[in-house]
Amino acid sequence: MVYNEIVNVYINTDTHYSSENLLVTMFALENLKEDKRMKKWMYDCVLETPATAEAMFKNKDALVGKLVDLFLAKDYKKIVMVASGSSYNIANCSKYAIQNYLGVKVDLINSVTYAKYDYKFHENALVICMSQSGKSTNTIEAVVKAKECGNDVVAISMVPDSPITRYCDTVLEYGSYGPGDDVFVCRGVPTSTLYFILFALEAGVKKGAYPKDSYKKRMKEIEMIIHEMPRIREAIDQWYNANKEELWSMKRAMTVGIGPSFGPAIEGALKMEETIGIPSNVYETEEFLHGPVYEIKKDNAVFLLDMDDTMHDRVMMIYEGLHQLTDRVYLITRHPGNSDKRVMTIDVDACSLLLPMLFVMPFQILSSRICDDCRINAITVYNYRFSQAIKTKAN
Known part of the structure; x- marks a missing residue:
């Protein structure tokens, strides 16, 4: 992505980034233009x-x-x-x-x-x-x-x-x-x-x-999940590429999960907060309907996780209804059949309790690639100073 394209994202989409962050981005571009990517990054x-x-x-x-x-x-x-x-x-x-x-x-x-x-x-x-x-x-x-x-x-x-x-x-x-x-x-x-x-x-x-027979089945599923990780990563890259300009301009993100999908949802919110630097909150699927939905604006993004059969019908009902509030509704699901470009299908046939290992990946990749593409991160001199003043790590 070239410098002018990044500037156009700032100007044309009225993004969340402050003028200070734009200056930081421009400075980073000038100093990193010979270095396509950081030596080691999330990806x-x-x-x-x-x-x-x-x-x-x-x-x-x-x-x-x-x-x-x-x-x-x-x-x-x-x-x-x-x-x-x-x-x-x-x-x-x-x-x-x-x-x-x-x-x-x-x-x-x-x-x-x-x-x-x-x-x-x-x-x-x-x-x-x-x-x-x-x-x-x-x-x-x-x-x-x-x-x-x-x-x-x-x-x-x-x-x-x-x-x-x-x-x-x-x-x-x-x-x-x-x-x-x-x-x-x-x-x-x-x-x-x-x-x-x-x-x-x-x-x-x-x-x-x-049971031993269930144990053996779970072990085979774990092997399969590990084997499928590269394929799922490539599919997530395609999903990101199909939605990247919209993702670049997110002003607010909300992640929604329940049961085994709550873990990936809470980690997803944290990833976007600490890397991209946008407000991100996690909600339990049903609690999301009891207040949080009233703040949703057109430029907000909602990430719905659909990991198991127990809540599938309810999640899909919420997915359809959310389009009344914003077009930026991203569904991460194990159930195939939805061709919308904002839907990321993780089509792995395994016990849903094993799937958090895969469902966290979309948030890791989109956070990494947004930072890479837009040459931004949430770490500024100010929160660096804050971290030095408020110690959270032992030596």
């Missing part, structure tokens, strides 16, 4: 995901074995997943798979909420504190609180020997660590979700909570 991490997931799957016994043994050592009645940011979204992506395959209740609690307010009434629970980098100060605080409360606590991160290892006796790794950065956790979200799915299946079948 690169999306490209790495299938190989990482395949390696994790092949090594699944060793990878999740310790967590399986820990869980089966006691008669836990509940798992409490404590996290923030994308780690919290990973918990949302894997919650229903764990509950279904393992047969225990799963609570999700933000790290500071757990540490300050919601640390009680978790008897007979295994507390899992999650941090991709292992540096999140709020999750480290939650580990300390869980230990004070006498809970069995496990800390899990992507990075070996991270700061969180100094605060917890039992520290595990996702097995997704690789050279270079995992930019905005684009590799980490699907692969960490895979980790918890594999844990739930292995522990579930050993506990007798999940």
Whole structure:
């Protein structure tokens, strides 16, 4: 994309970008015109995901074995997943798979909420504190609180020997660590979700909570999902290309999901906020109708996730109705048959509880490519200064 085309997007579509951001974009173009793409960016991490997931799957016994043994050592009645940011979204992506395959209740609690307010009434629970980098100060605080409360606590991160290892006796790794950065956790979200799915299946079948024939079927489906990731990525690229000029000019985004699709929806909203820098919110599918729809304007974008059969009819009813409010209704669905260019079909025949690994990909790719095409990102000198003043990462 050339400089004049970007400027035309700003001028002709009255986009959300401020004059300051336009100047930043122009400066970036001038300085990056010889460098087509950054050395490593979100899209690169999306490209790495299938190989990482395949390696994790092949090594699944060793990878999740310790967590399986820990869980089966006691008669836990509940798992409490404590996290923030994308780690919290990973918990949302894997919650229903764990509950279904393992047969225990799963609570999700933000790290500071757990540490300050919601640390009680978790008897007979295994507390899992999650941090991709292992540096999140709020999750480290939650580990300390869980230990004070006498809970069995496990800390899990992507990075070996991270700061969180100094605060917890039992520290595990996702097995997704690789050279270079995992930019905005684009590799980490699907692969960490895979980790918890594999844990739930292995522990579930050993506990007798999940049938062996269903276990074997799920494993074959996981292999197929990993194999299909490159094809799905190419289809998402085509979907993005068909809608890119409209996506460039989004002023507001709303992501809508429920059950197993809520995880990809909440991660999708976060991705657009922290990369493109537009207001983005996530809503549970039915709650979306009780107020949030009244703010929708013509230049707002709504991303509806249609992942399972349970809510399919209701989601399609909402999809049709939303066109009364805005044309920018994007449907991400597992059900084929809709030829509208704004519909992204992820046609993989597998248990819907496994599909968050794929349904997060459209948001990763569109966020990466909008930043690439328009030479923008949400990181400015101002929020850099803010991040330095308000520390969230341990050294």
